[in-house]
Amino acid sequence: MDKLKVSSSPQFHNGDSTFSVMWSVSLALLPSTIWGFIVFGLSSLWIVVVSILSALCGEYILNKIYKKNTLNDGSAFLTGLLIGMNMPPMMNGFAWLYVPIGASFFAIFIVKWAFGGLGNNWMNPALGGRVFVFFSWTKHMTLWKVPMTDAVTGATPLGAVKSGLLGYSGSASGPLDLLNEVSKDSVSYLDLFLGKIGGSIGEVSALLLLIGAIFLIIKKIIRWEIYVPYLVVFAVFIWIFDGNRFGSGYFSGDVLFHILSGGLILGVFFMATDMVTSPLTSKGMIIYGTGCGFLTFLFRIYGANPEGVSLAIIVMNIIVPLINRYTKPRLFGYVSDGGSNE
Amino acid sequence: MKLKSFPKGGIHPPHRKNRVYSSDDLNASLPKIAVIPLSQHIGAPAKCVVNVGDIVKEDDLLGEATGFVSSNIHASVPGEVIEIKDQFLPSGRVSKAVVIETKGEFSRLGKDLDKYTWEDLSNAELIQIVKDAGIVGMGGATFPTHVKLTLPDNVKLKHLIINAAECEPYLTSDHVLMLECSNEITEGLKILKKILDPEYIQVGMEINKEDAGDKLTESFKLANLDASVVFLKNKYPQGAEKNLVRAIIGKEIPSGKLPISVGVINLNISTVYAIYEAVVLHRPLVERFITIGGGAVKNPGVYRVRIGTSARALIEECGGFNEEPVKVIFGGPMMGFTVFDLDVPVTKGTSGIIALTAKEVKSANTTNCLKCGRCIDGCPMGLVPSRLYKLIDHHQLDEAIKSGLNDCVECGSCAYNCPAHLFLVQKFRAGKSIERRSKGAK
Numbered sequence: 001m002d003k004l005k006v007s008s009s010p011q012f013h014n015g016d017s018t019f020s021v022m023w024s025v026s027l028a029l030l031p032s033t034i035w036g037f038i039v040f041g042l043s044s045l046w047i048v049v050v051s052i053l054s055a056l057c058g059e060y061i062l063n064k065i066y067k068k069n070t071l072n073d074g075s076a077f078l079t080g081l082l083i084g085m086n087m088p089p090m091m092n093g094f095a096w097l098y099v100p101i102g103a104s105f106f107a108i109f110i111v112k113w114a115f116g117g118l119g120n121n122w123m124n125p126a127l128g129g130r131v132f133v134f135f136s137w138t139k140h141m142t143l144w145k146v147p148m149t150d151a152v153t154g155a156t157p158l159g160a161v162k163s164g165l166l167g168y169s170g171s172a173s174g175p176l177d178l179l180n181e182v183s184k185d186s187v188s189y190l191d192l193f194l195g196k197i198g199g200s201i202g203e204v205s206a207l208l209l210l211i212g213a214i215f216l217i218i219k220k221i222i223r224w225e226i227y228v229p230y231l232v233v234f235a236v237f238i239w240i241f242d243g244n245r246f247g248s249g250y251f252s253g254d255v256l257f258h259i260l261s262g263g264l265i266l267g268v269f270f271m272a273t274d275m276v277t278s279p280l281t282s283k284g285m286i287i288y289g290t291g292c293g294f295l296t297f298l299f300r301i302y303g304a305n306p307e308g309v310s311l312a313i314i315v316m317n318i319i320v321p322l323i324n325r326y327t328k329p330r331l332f333g334y335v336s337d338g339g340s341n342e
Numbered sequence: 343m344k345l346k347s348f349p350k351g352g353i354h355p356p357h358r359k360n361r362v363y364s365s366d367d368l369n370a371s372l373p374k375i376a377v378i379p380l381s382q383h384i385g386a387p388a389k390c391v392v393n394v395g396d397i398v399k400e401d402d403l404l405g406e407a408t409g410f411v412s413s414n415i416h417a418s419v420p421g422e423v424i425e426i427k428d429q430f431l432p433s434g435r436v437s438k439a440v441v442i443e444t445k446g447e448f449s450r451l452g453k454d455l456d457k458y459t460w461e462d463l464s465n466a467e468l469i470q471i472v473k474d475a476g477i478v479g480m481g482g483a484t485f486p487t488h489v490k491l492t493l494p495d496n497v498k499l500k501h502l503i504i505n506a507a508e509c510e511p512y513l514t515s516d517h518v519l520m521l522e523c524s525n526e527i528t529e530g531l532k533i534l535k536k537i538l539d540p541e542y543i544q545v546g547m548e549i550n551k552e553d554a555g556d557k558l559t560e561s562f563k564l565a566n567l568d569a570s571v572v573f574l575k576n577k578y579p580q581g582a583e584k585n586l587v588r589a590i591i592g593k594e595i596p597s598g599k600l601p602i603s604v605g606v607i608n609l610n611i612s613t614v615y616a617i618y619e620a621v622v623l624h625r626p627l628v629e630r631f632i633t634i635g636g637g638a639v640k641n642p643g644v645y646r647v648r649i650g651t652s653a654r655a656l657i658e659e660c661g662g663f664n665e666e667p668v669k670v671i672f673g674g675p676m677m678g679f680t681v682f683d684l685d686v687p688v689t690k691g692t693s694g695i696i697a698l699t700a701k702e703v704k705s706a707n708t709t710n711c712l713k714c715g716r717c718i719d720g721c722p723m724g725l726v727p728s729r730l731y732k733l734i735d736h737h738q739l740d741e742a743i744k745s746g747l748n749d750c751v752e753c754g755s756c757a758y759n760c761p762a763h764l765f766l767v768q769k770f771r772a773g774k775s776i777e778r779r780s781k782g783a784k
């Protein structure tokens with residue numbers, strides 16, 4: 001006896017930890033990743049494995065340098081996993097090795113540790129890594145695969161719509177219609193929902209990602225203040241404006257198509273909600289989620305790149321400190337009249 | 343029923359309030375040895391008035407208040423003073439303590455005590471009784487009660503608020519007190535009404551004590567006392583003074599001010615009971631209700647315990663441990679103090695002794711702050727704990743003070759929520775004490 005622990009109050013905790021948060025998010029991403037392996041085959045598995053191992057490796061090296069022990073907090077594994085999920089399912093030559101390694105190292109060395117490691121980075125490391133390799137090796141990052149086959153295709157549904165619309169003068173009523181017209185691989189909402197489409201390894205199955213998201217919502221790890229405004233604002237803008245591209249006028253955009261494609265679900269529930277790079281207060285989160293939704297719409301419809309999710313979140317990451325500054329909670333006990341009587 | 347609450351922040355820890363007690367057998371066994379510290383209150387320690395070898399009777403004065411903000415200390419058991427020693431208090435401070443070996447006659451134990459009338463006494467006389475009895479705030483703050491009761495001239499009191507929130511997990515002793523002694527509490531309130539003449543008397547408690555509230559309301563009616571029970575949401579820290587006042591009267595006590603600045607005096611329900619005993623039974627404060635609980639204790643329960651009884655004796659009374667505890671806490675798990683051995687005695691401010699198992703404590707490794715904002719969600723004072731932590735860590739104390747460090751009530755809601763398991767409250771305390779010291783130096 002007589003070796004009781006003495007510590008400062010509180011002596012009580014809700015039981016969550018950095019460890020539990022990081023591993024829960026990883027667990028939530030697993031079904032969708034495995035789905036990616038199933039539809040895209042072995043090449044995708046290797047790409048994800050390389051991403052994760054190189055992220056862990058980077059973290060290990062930095063742990064040695066800074067004499068820290070952060071390998072098992074799960075954050076490096078999660079970064080590697082997210083990077084892997086955001087990679088295309090196959091790459092030519094040795095690109096399947098150096099592209100994921102490049103992305104993970106950039107994420108860990110530059111984005112995360114140059115600012116002091118976990119919690120101090122201002123940009124989501126996985127997004128940073130992905131964008132870095134996208135601009136460095138664009139041609140490897142845009143090679144897509146037809147699910148369940150070995151056929152290589154030039155585009156994801158969203159990409160095909162974007163390129164299909166260039167100089168288009170037909171009469172397609174919306175994105176799905178257009179896809180049927182311009183390419184042989186026609187796509188249905190169900191394909192999009194289940195993940196039988198081309199895309200990054202971990203982003204294609206909306207269904208499995210949503211199951212993961214529900215798990216995180218139940219575990220109170222991701223916050224509605226981010227994903228609800230993100231989804232709603234994005235959907236509303238798509239609905240109002242996207243019909244215009246098909247000549248069907250305002251208020252006729254195909255919301256479902258846009259939500260189910262281009263990694264939107266992955267971005268909304270798993271990347272925009274990253275604790276470290278999102279605002280601190282509920283109010284701030286709502287502003288941030290709104291901004292993410294609007295920018296994703298803007299970049300996706302009017303930008304050069306079909307998806308828009310990564311860039312939108314990164315831009316919003318940049319202004320998080322600003323949002324935090326203007327959404328501080330009100331201090332108790334500083335109202336001149338002692339507050340209102342309800 | 344619309345429940346009142348403070349608006350921002352707060353947390354919902356598990357209640358774990360399994361209220362076990364028996365009405366006929368509330369008294370804990372008397373300690374064989376009572377260790378009675380001379381400093382059980384905020385303010386100057388009492389001056390020892392006994393010597394080793396003296397024989398004392400129950401309720402005899404052991405220590406005399408030194409100054410206005412101080413408090414008398416009485417013998418909780420009869421017997422011989424065998425030692426006067428340094429003793430660790432639950433807070434970790436050291437105080438001189440009178441050690442009594444229990445022997446001889448109990449003058450009061452098991453006897454029906456005479457009741458004294460008080461209606462004809464003057465306010466000054468009543469306050470003097472409270473002072474002589476050594477009554478202090480029994481919710482944990484231990485501020486001498488007679489000081490609070492001494493209103494400045496020509497201040498008219500609007501609200502007398504009684505804190506029966508008992509919002510900490512595990513603690514149930516106030517609940518039991520209200521169920522068992524509602525009439526005595528009512529009489530205590532009548533005494534306070536005479537002294538303070540408030541416009542309203544409101545007893546605030548979380549809704550998990552509805553039965554106790556109803557019992558009190560009934561006894562107010564019987565006694566024709568114009569007082570009301572206000573039920574509050576189950577939310578921690580509903581019983582923190584500023585939050586309680588905000589919940590009940592809708593006003594915020596301005597930063598750095600006392601409740602009286604919004605017309606309020608706030609007393610703990612146990613203190614009200616102690617006032618009853620002092621005035622009606624002429625008993626000083628020598629015992630109190632305590633919860634003995636936590637997963638490590640075999641038979642948790644609520645007992646009426648003599649001041650100076652050791653934690654060890656009480657835990658033995660509850661069947662000992664069924665599992666090795668990792669922490670033993672005086673008070674509740676959110677704001678209480680851990681002790682490093684079980685010889686620490688119960689004092690006037692001890693509301694519970696809680697022995698927690700490793701599974702209950704849920705400790706984990708500390709990591710960098712994740713910027714998740716959960717500490718902000720939890721903070722009832724509108725602070726940004728993550729930022730305060732960083733500022734103190736980087737020695738930017740002035741900036742921390744500007745950001746409201748001194749408004750922190752150390753409720754622990756932030757740390758309870760923090761996935762990085764940062765020692766937020768510890769850091770805030772350290773910051774405050776550095777600032778106090780540097781102020782003192784100036």
Ligand code: SF4
Nearest residue numbers: 721750751753754756
């Ligand atoms: S301990 Fe202080 S900072 Fe933390 S929640 Fe309570 S009042 Fe806020």
Ligand code: SF4
Nearest residue numbers: 711712714715717760
């Ligand atoms: S709860 Fe902890 S990890 Fe989260 S922002 Fe506050 S201090 Fe940082």
